[in-house]
Amino acid sequence: xxxxxxxxxxxxxxxxxxxIDLTHTLTPEFPTIVMPPxxxxxxxxxxxxxxxxxxxxxxxxxxxxxMGEHTGTHFDAPIHWVTGxxxxxxxxxxxxxxxxxxxxxxxxxxxxxxxxxxxxLTVPFVEAWEAKHGRIPPQSWVxxxxxxxxxxxxxxxxxxxxxxxxxxxxxxxxxxxxxQRDVHGFGTETIGTDAGQAAxxxxxxxxxxxxxxxxxxxxxxxxxxxxxxxTGALIxxxxxxxxxxxxxPLRVLALVETKP
Amino acid sequence: MTEPLLRPRRKDPLRKTRExxxxxxxxxxxxHGLTAAAAEGRFMLQVCTDCGFTLxxxxxxxxxxxxxxxxxxxxxxxxxxxxxxTIRTSTDPYFRERxxxxxxxxxxxxxxxxxxxxxxxxxxxxxxTMTLRLDKSGNAVAIAMPDKPxxxxxxxxxxxxxxxxxxxxxxxxTDGRNATGQAMALAMAAAHASIVFVGIADAWKPFPGExxxxxxxxxxxxxxxxxxxxxxxxxAGEIAHRVDILVNTSEHHRAGGIMNRHGLTxxxxxxxxxxxxxxxLAQHFGPTMRARGADGVNAAAAFVNLLSVxxxxxWPEYGAFSAAEAACLSASQALRxxxxxxxxxxxxxxxxxxxxxxxxxxxxxxxSPAALAKATVDALRMGIEDSYVxxxxxxxxxxxxxxxxxxxxxxxx
Numbered sequence: 017x018x019x020x021x022x023x024x025x026x027x028x029x030x031x032x033x034x035x036i037d038l039t040h041t042l043t044p045e046f047p048t049i050v051m052p053p054x055x056x057x058x059x060x061x062x063x064x065x066x067x068x069x070x071x072x073x074x075x076x077x078x079x080x081x082x083m084g085e086h087t088g089t090h091f092d093a094p095i096h097w098v099t100g101x102x103x104x105x106x107x108x109x110x111x112x113x114x115x116x117x118x119x120x121x122x123x124x125x126x127x128x129x130x131x132x133x134x135x136x137l138t139v140p141f142v143e144a145w146e147a148k149h150g151r152i153p154p155q156s157w158v159x160x161x162x163x164x165x166x167x168x169x170x171x172x173x174x175x176x177x178x179x180x181x182x183x184x185x186x187x188x189x190x191x192x193x194x195x196q197r198d199v200h201g202f203g204t205e206t207i208g209t210d211a212g213q214a215a216x217x218x219x220x221x222x223x224x225x226x227x228x229x230x231x232x233x234x235x236x237x238x239x240x241x242x243x244x245x246x247t248g249a250l251i252x253x254x255x256x257x258x259x260x261x262x263x264x265p266l267r268v269l270a271l272v273e274t275k276p
Numbered sequence: 277m278t279e280p281l282l283r284p285r286r287k288d289p290l291r292k293t294r295e296x297x298x299x300x301x302x303x304x305x306x307x308h309g310l311t312a313a314a315a316e317g318r319f320m321l322q323v324c325t326d327c328g329f330t331l332x333x334x335x336x337x338x339x340x341x342x343x344x345x346x347x348x349x350x351x352x353x354x355x356x357x358x359x360x361x362t363i364r365t366s367t368d369p370y371f372r373e374r375x376x377x378x379x380x381x382x383x384x385x386x387x388x389x390x391x392x393x394x395x396x397x398x399x400x401x402x403x404x405t406m407t408l409r410l411d412k413s414g415n416a417v418a419i420a421m422p423d424k425p426x427x428x429x430x431x432x433x434x435x436x437x438x439x440x441x442x443x444x445x446x447x448x449x450t451d452g453r454n455a456t457g458q459a460m461a462l463a464m465a466a467a468h469a470s471i472v473f474v475g476i477a478d479a480w481k482p483f484p485g486e487x488x489x490x491x492x493x494x495x496x497x498x499x500x501x502x503x504x505x506x507x508x509x510x511x512a513g514e515i516a517h518r519v520d521i522l523v524n525t526s527e528h529h530r531a532g533g534i535m536n537r538h539g540l541t542x543x544x545x546x547x548x549x550x551x552x553x554x555x556x557l558a559q560h561f562g563p564t565m566r567a568r569g570a571d572g573v574n575a576a577a578a579f580v581n582l583l584s585v586x587x588x589x590x591w592p593e594y595g596a597f598s599a600a601e602a603a604c605l606s607a608s609q610a611l612r613x614x615x616x617x618x619x620x621x622x623x624x625x626x627x628x629x630x631x632x633x634x635x636x637x638x639x640x641x642x643x644s645p646a647a648l649a650k651a652t653v654d655a656l657r658m659g660i661e662d663s664y665v666x667x668x669x670x671x672x673x674x675x676x677x678x679x680x681x682x683x684x685x686x687x688x689x
Contacts, residue, residue, distance in 0.1 A: 044504040047480055056541045064505055169480035177482075 031274065038238045038251075038268040039089040040165070046237075047173045048087050049207050050180065058084035061265075085263045091255040092209065092224070092234030096262040099229030106231065108261035115233070116254035118200040120157040120270065121149070122244045125183060129162035133174055134213055135183040139192050149246045154198040157235070157251050160185070164205040165239040173207060184211025187222035194230045201233030203251075205241055209234040235268060244270055278396050281431040283444050283470065284573040296569035296618040297370040301413030307334040309348040310416035314408035317660040319353040321388065322346040332388035353406045355384035357420060360400045370412070377434065382406060382420045392418035393434055397426040409438040409659050412569070412619030414612070430657060439659035440577035440621055442467040445520035450475045450502055450557065452495075453483045455632055455645040456582065457525035463649035464523075465492050467657075470574070473515055475500025477507075502526050502553035512560035517568065522561055523580040523652065526553050529634035533595035546600040554581065554604050558611050566618030578621045578656055581608050582648065585626040585669040588676055591687050612661070623661050625652050628668025641667045 018026075027033040040046060042061045049058055061083040067073025086092070094100030095107045105111055123145050128135045137160060146152060162183050164172060174181045184206065185193075193199045202209050202223050209223035219225045227234055235253055250271040255264035303311065306322075313320035322331040324338035325345035337344050360380035366372045378394040384406060398404045403423035411417045419438060422429060430441055447464045451457045452474035464472045472495045476483075479499060489495060498515065501507040502524075528549040530542050537543070558579070565576035586594065587601035605624065612622035629635035631642040643666040651665040664673045675683045 044501065044506060047478070050481065056539075057545070059541075059544075060504075062504060173480050175480070175482055 027273075034272050034274055036240055036243050036249075036270040036272055038240050038270055039266075040237055040239050042081075042083070042088045042265060045169065046088055047169050047207060048084065050173070050175065058086045060084075061087050083265060085258070085261055085265075088265045089237040089239070089268055090235075090263050090265045091253055091268075092228065092236070092263045093255070093261065094228040094231050094233070095260070096234070097221075097224040097228035099225050100231065103231045106228075107259075108255040108264050109257045109259050111233075111255075113254070115200070117250060117252055118155055118157050119153065119247075120159050120203070120244065120249045120251045121145075121152050122159045122161050122241055122246050122249065124161045124246070126161055126163040126242070129164065129183040133181040133183065134211065135162075136211060137183070137185040137189050139186075139189045142189060142193070145246070152193070152197045152199060155200045156197075157201050157203055157253075158193055158197075158199050159203040159235070159238065159241055159244070159251075160205070161241040161244070162205050163242055165237075165241070174212060178213075179215065180207070180212035182206040182212035184209070184214055185223050187217050187219060187226070190222045190226040194226050194232060199232060201235065202227050203235030203238055205236075205238050207237060209236050234263075238268060240270075243272075245272060248273060277426050278428040278430075278432045280428040281436075281444060281573065287572070293568065294373070294570045294572070296412070296566070296620075297373070298413040298617070298619060299370045299411050299417075300368065301415050303415050304334065306336055307416070309334055310408055311410070311414070313348060314410045314416035315661045316663070317655070317658045318350055319406060319408055320348040321351045321386070323349045323351065330384075330387040332384075332390060351384075351386045353384070354423070355382045355390075355404055355406050355420070357382050357394065357398055357400050357402055357404055358389070360394055374437070380420065382418075390418050390420075392420050393438075395419060395421045395429065395435055396432045397422040397429060410621065410661060411438055414616050414621075414661075436573075440521060440623070440656040442469040442521055442653060442656055444468060444470050445574050445577060446471040446473070446518050447521045447523060448473040448475070448498075448515070448519040448561070450500060450522070450524045450553075451526040452476050452489050452497070453478075454525065454527055455485065456527060456630065456648060458485045458489050459645035459649040460523055460525055460652065461489060461492055461495055463646070463653050464521075465494050467653045469494060469521075471496055471518070473498050473519065475502070475511070477501035477503070502556055503548050505556055508556040508560045512564070516561050516564040519561055519565065520568075520574050520576050521578045521580065521656065522557065522565065523582070524554060524557060525582060526550065527582070527634075528597070528600075529594070529630070529632070530597055531594050532597070533592050534599070537596060543596045543600070546597055547603065550600045551603040551607065554607050554611075558607070558614075562611065562615060565620050566615050569615075569618030569620045576618065576620050578623050579611065579615060580623045580625065580652060580656070581605075582625050582627065582652075583608070585628055585664065585672045586687075588626070588672060589680065589683050589687060592689070621659065621661055623652075623655055623663070625655060625663050625665055626669045626673070627665045628672070643668070 048060045063079045063081045066078045068077045093108045094103050100106050210221045214221045252269040255266045326343040327341040329340035358381045363377045380394045382390045382392050398420045404420035408416045447469045449457050449460050461472050476497050498511050500511045528546050568576040584601040586598035587605040590598040627643050629638045629642045631644045655663040664670045
């Protein structure tokens with residue numbers, strides 16, 4: 017009898033299990049979340065060449081880079097939000113490593129988001145999804161597929177004079193996902209886990225408020241969610257081990273079983 | 277009248293670009309009193325404290341009474357051209373390729389006689405206004421200007437060697453998202469710049485004034501983010517050889533002191549936008565500009581820094597900001613030395629608080645972006661390298677001259 021891991025490795029080797037990259041390339045141009053200019057800002061990705069086979073280092077090429085914890089495709093830890101600040105193991109360095117692997121339910125809102133940039137995910141919408149795909153299992157990521165990752169930067173951030181406009185969850189559905197479905201976390205393709213206009217929700221930024229307040233996680237700036245099945249994908253999302261880090265850029269991979 | 281300058285034709289790509297040469301640049305320490313005056317566009321000569329004799333050329337003692345108390349003072353620049361000469365050949369490599377060249381003997385009303393460069397409209401026997409200018413070597417020379425402005429006088433070929441007039445030059449404004457950058461684009465267009473490249477970072481982020489900026493006919497938007505080394509390198513790769521005047525309009529005005537500020541995030545942004553931004557621009561645009569310092573009518577001419585006058589003395593209310601500005605001032609002095617080999621000037625425009633939202637709670641007087649832009653064009657036309665714009669900047673400059681320690685205490689409140 018082969019072990020589960022041996023079988024897993026064989027499935028990877030034969031392509032029965034495929035690896036899908038859900039990560040945007042880190043570039044200086046990729047938008048970061050916009051805060052009012054008098055507040056602290058999340059640093060965008062920047063890179064300085066240390067040497068490139070030249071007088072600064074003849075045989076080697078390497079760079080120094082800098083960015084915020086919430087730049088590019090990134091992970092939000094519970095300590096990121098005030099509601100999660102007192103929880104145990106709430107920072108990226110203390111989260112149990114087993115939490116970095118979890119299955120995902122992918123809720124397709126791409127048509128609704130294309131029709132309305134301010135589309136808000138509701139409990140009835142998720143219940144309708146469950147009617148087709150089954151009940152969301154406990155400890156699952158819920159990933160909101162909006163096809164937002166396909167938009168060019170201006171339409172991606174979609175900033176108007178009343179702030180950004182992008183889809184996200186309503187307060188009630190986040191509370192429900194945590195309390196009634198015991199989800200692992202919430203992931204989006206947009207710049208944050210919350211809707212662009214979520215500052216005006218009650219509570220403001222409900223995905224942050226409820227998820228992190230109950231020790232759950234966030235993933236944002238994901239890409240390629242359109243390549244995932246509604247259920248059955250396994251997500252590998254392990255943030256950098258930053259002491260007391262509130263989050264981190266990371267490589268997010270989805271393992272997907274090819275249908276026989 | 278001066279023959280108006282013609283818009284330069286596109287460069288013949290088969291011709292070698294003329295390398296920059298510099299006129300003779302040695303001056304005595306005392307003679308740098310003239311350099312200091314020329315740097316600010318002033319006309320200053322030594323005046324003996326004891327007998328009132330006005331000296332030229334600079335000396336360490338008064339030729340009239342031998343007193344060594346001979347400080348520089350602003351003096352009346354009026355005079356008369358006694359004689360003129362047109363030089364048609366020279367052994368000096370710089371002048372050799374700029375012949376013919378007119379010089380003349382000019383007697384000033386305040387006493388001394390000069391052998392000076394002559395503007396084309398300064399004829400023998402005519403009244404002139406003597407000016408001190410910085411030549412390509414960065415040192416003061418005297419050029420006699422017509423007493424009253426003549427038509428197209430700024431186009432005089434000898435004068436244009438000494439100035440950085442934007443006319444028919446191509447200007448890069450590094451940040452068009454702010455009011456200063458937009459006012460600068462308008463001012464450069466009005467000064468007949470042939471192209472005004474305007475850098476816009478984060479094009480996905482809307483900004484006020486965008487429509488008006490894009491409507492200026494000679495404006496070409498470039499995706500420049502001076503906090504991103506790659507972006508600066510990419511834009512320089514495309515247009516550095518077409519940038520004759522670079523105006524760094526990037527700004528990051530934030531209140532807050534050194535101790536009385538929470539953390540370093542804003543200080544990092546200040547240094548990244550202002551100090552490291554200047555370094556990135558210098559490294560990626562500077563070498564090409566230096567190589568193009570003698571490239572015809574639209575030779576590279578100036579690298580312009582807009583600095584806070586508090587680079588000269590810290591204003592604790594904006595303490596960390598002042599410190600970043602001081603770093604930029606220091607870097608600009610090094611850059612000035614590095615660009616001098618190409619005859620390219622570094623112009624520092626010192627200003628007090630601007631009349632923008634970031635100085636909203638600061639009481640007047642404040643400087644409008646349009647006034648700063650106009651002053652920049654004026655400074656380029658004069659060819660100076662230090663300009664103090666507006667009441668606050670001039671006041672700080674004057675108080676610094678008299679009593680720096682008192683100024684430090686006064687700014688500390």
